[in-house]
Amino acid sequence: xxxxxxxxxxxxxxxxxxxxxxxxxxxxxxxxxxxxxxxxxxxxxxxxxxxxxxxxxxxxxxxxxxxxxxxxxxxxxxxxxxxxxxxxxxxxxxxxxxxxxxxxxxxxxxxxxxxxxxxxxxxxxxxxxxxxxxxxxxxxxxxxxxx
Amino acid sequence: xxxxxxxxxxxxxxxxxxxxxxxxxxxxxxxxxxxxxxxxxxxxxxxxxxxxxxxxxxxxxxxxxxxxxxxxxxxxxxxxxxxxxxxxxxxxxxxxxxxxxxxxxxxxxxxxxxxxxxxxxxxxxxxxxxxxxxxxxxxxxxxxxxxxxxxxxxxxxxxxxxxxxxxxxxxxxxxxxxxxxxxxxxxxxxxxxxxxxxxxxxxxxxxxxxxxxxxxxxxxxxxxxxxxxxxxxxxxxxxxxxxxxxxxxxxxxxxxxxxxxxxxxxxxxxxxxxxxxxxxxxxxxxxxxxxxxxxxxxxxxxxxxxxxxxxxxxxxxxxxxxxxxxxxxxxxxxxxxxxxxxxxxxxxxxxxxxxxxxxxxxxxxxxxxxxxxxxxxxxxxxxxxxxxxxxxxxxxxxxxx
Numbered sequence: 001x002x003x004x005x006x007x008x009x010x011x012x013x014x015x016x017x018x019x020x021x022x023x024x025x026x027x028x029x030x031x032x033x034x035x036x037x038x039x040x041x042x043x044x045x046x047x048x049x050x051x052x053x054x055x056x057x058x059x060x061x062x063x064x065x066x067x068x069x070x071x072x073x074x075x076x077x078x079x080x081x082x083x084x085x086x087x088x089x090x091x092x093x094x095x096x097x098x099x100x101x102x103x104x105x106x107x108x109x110x111x112x113x114x115x116x117x118x119x120x121x122x123x124x125x126x127x128x129x130x131x132x133x134x135x136x137x138x139x140x141x142x143x144x145x146x147x
Numbered sequence: 148x149x150x151x152x153x154x155x156x157x158x159x160x161x162x163x164x165x166x167x168x169x170x171x172x173x174x175x176x177x178x179x180x181x182x183x184x185x186x187x188x189x190x191x192x193x194x195x196x197x198x199x200x201x202x203x204x205x206x207x208x209x210x211x212x213x214x215x216x217x218x219x220x221x222x223x224x225x226x227x228x229x230x231x232x233x234x235x236x237x238x239x240x241x242x243x244x245x246x247x248x249x250x251x252x253x254x255x256x257x258x259x260x261x262x263x264x265x266x267x268x269x270x271x272x273x274x275x276x277x278x279x280x281x282x283x284x285x286x287x288x289x290x291x292x293x294x295x296x297x298x299x300x301x302x303x304x305x306x307x308x309x310x311x312x313x314x315x316x317x318x319x320x321x322x323x324x325x326x327x328x329x330x331x332x333x334x335x336x337x338x339x340x341x342x343x344x345x346x347x348x349x350x351x352x353x354x355x356x357x358x359x360x361x362x363x364x365x366x367x368x369x370x371x372x373x374x375x376x377x378x379x380x381x382x383x384x385x386x387x388x389x390x391x392x393x394x395x396x397x398x399x400x401x402x403x404x405x406x407x408x409x410x411x412x413x414x415x416x417x418x419x420x421x422x423x424x425x426x427x428x429x430x431x432x433x434x435x436x437x438x439x440x441x442x443x444x445x446x447x448x449x450x451x452x453x454x455x456x457x458x459x460x461x462x463x464x465x466x467x468x469x470x471x472x473x474x475x476x477x478x479x480x481x482x483x484x485x486x487x488x489x490x491x492x493x494x495x496x497x498x499x500x501x502x503x504x505x506x507x508x509x510x511x512x513x514x515x516x517x518x519x520x521x522x523x524x525x526x527x528x529x530x531x532x533x534x535x536x537x538x539x540x541x542x543x544x545x546x547x548x
Contacts, residue, residue: 018479019241047368050484051510053495069482069493069510073368073382076389080482101371104518112205127198127547136206143210 016082023067023080031068031083032093038070038079039098046070046079049099052106054113058139063087064115068095085115094120112137163191168532170199175536176273177543181520183532190532193524195517200547208507212473213239213313216504221307223509224545226269229262229298230487232311235507237392238483238494239313242476243448250439251315252394257328257431258301258310259393259485260424264335265294266488267417267424271342274414274537278355283345290338293331300324314449315442325432332428339421346414356410360523360535363408370519373512374490375420376539379413381406386486397434398427410538417540448474473502489513489540509548513541 014025026034038046050069057063062084070079083092094117095102106117107126114135117123125132134141169180178199184192204223208216220235221228233255240247247255272287295305301320302310310317346352362372367380377384385402387395403419405412442449446461450469455462468474476498484493493510516539523535 019244019481021480021482023480049371050491051482051493051495051508053506053508053510055480055497055506067480067482067495069495073384073389078390078482099371100369101515101518104514108514125198127201129198136203143206 021078021080023082025082025084028083028085028092031081032095032098034081035068035095035098044072044077045074046072046077047099048073049095049102049105050078052102052109054109054115054137056113056137056139058087061087064090064113066092066109066115090114091116091118093118094123096120111135114138166529170196173277175543176541179517179536179541179543179546181532181536183524183529185529188528190524190527190529193521193532193535195520197514197517197543197546200543202548204548205507205509208504210503212502213476213504214469214473216507217312218307218309220509221309222544223511223548224487224489224492224513224542225306226542227262227266227488228306228308229258229310230266230485230492231509232309233259233393234483234485234487234492234494234509236311236313237485238481238496239476241481241483242479242496242498243313243445243474244477245314245443245445245448247315247393247443248440249394250436251441251443253431253435254316254320254441255311255393256395256398257428257435258298260427260431261294261297261328261331263424263488264421265291267421268294270417270488270537270540271414274534274540275346275352277533277537278352280346280349280352283342286338286341286345290331290335293334297324297327297331300327312442312449314445315440319441325435328428328432332425332432335425336422339418343418347418353411355530355534356414356538357407358409358411359527359531360410360413360538361408362519362523366522367408367519370522371515372490372519373515374486374488374540375413375416376490376516376519378402378404379416380408386484386491390484392483392485398430400427410534413538475500475502484510487512489542489545490516509545511545511548513539513543513545514548517541517546 013027016023038044048071050071053067055065064085066083068081106120109115110123111125111127112135164185166183166185168183169175170178180196182194183190204219220231223231268287268291272284275283298308299305301324302308362380364380364382367377381404383402383404388402400423403416405415446465451462451465456466478498478500480497482495484491490512492512495508497506499505524532
């Protein structure tokens, strides 16, 4: 955490320590450089991307929160990166070049939330059929579907 | 899930054939479809297509109270229901800040280790049958059934147990259940020796698994693989050791690894894990106190006992409130990971202060591990694809959720 602030203080918008977990809130444009730094810096090596999970805060703005769960296996350290995205522009740079397993995680978030990951090589729906309309995990999508 | 599939052909390259495997193929363990690009019988590219079993569990959770959603977690990974229950409950407990009594923690450990054994037994049986060894399947299901009977005795259900609840367990375990566990623990090591007699030095088994489905440690980490898939490549990452939960730090066990990174190495890891789990079960049996609370004491979160509900007014009020409205954890987000039989099962839970989870996300180990199938199959024969699917140990219910 301190390392990150030393590296580039502008990259960190907010740090949340809660229930023994550390969350770093980042501005959208800093996600990719910060991720790259965390994954490659030899003293940290967050080489393992556990998960990407989005939360829809509809009707609040910025509406979407994309959470990246990182893991440094050698240090036994977990870190969560959070990026907030506006509802009318849910676009973020893909971290696929850093962690290849982001491939399916990003496709899942695109499928269920409609987050667009720029630079993803194959951003298609993954769980739902290609012709599906809407993104079901959004809060304005009714649980029983549209009738 | 895609209804159509196109693979770009490279100009000048020899013509390749696209073959569709599944979703109704017996070796896909459910409804997995793999699009294979072949040159002769060699797989150039394998592209798994998923989603055929998508049931929207994460969305359904948002419409239920925290306690009600436990029943949905059974159905994610139906071969390891108790592991899912545990992951979900731990996440909710972390959110509330609830301390679970030691007795309940030990019982949880014992039952989740039994779950790991049943899950690995199913894996062993189906993997062997995929590769042509019929008898192992019959034996391993016989032993699995004995453990399923324990589930039924303890929780009332063979598969959809929902036995772990937020704060502890659903019920006091019935009298005599530990004797039943004891019987399984005594007979199982001999049975595992039987399986090993059938497979470990079996020439066909070795020919079908050794050197097949290679995954290096670097690739495994880059692909986010966890569980035996990662440990079979020599990375000793086990959440029970690295981030202990539910008192795992009080148990003495070893993280099983193998360095070869092929199907045979993963077979060795899983068989060794069954033995290691038995060790933990034995320790847990000694540790579990015969008396003590099976659930935390937290009015307003944990339902009162029957007796309390019928004799005290507070008990009645809490009973009514919990079962009609639920309880409201404070706002916040947590990520809780456990070592499920398949790898890192993470539960991301966000609360907005209402009685229903605002968002629940399951980081399903099968979903992530399946991504490495492409790597495992590259350049191998079609027959090896079957071995590679088997060795990733996926449960499609968990892949698609």
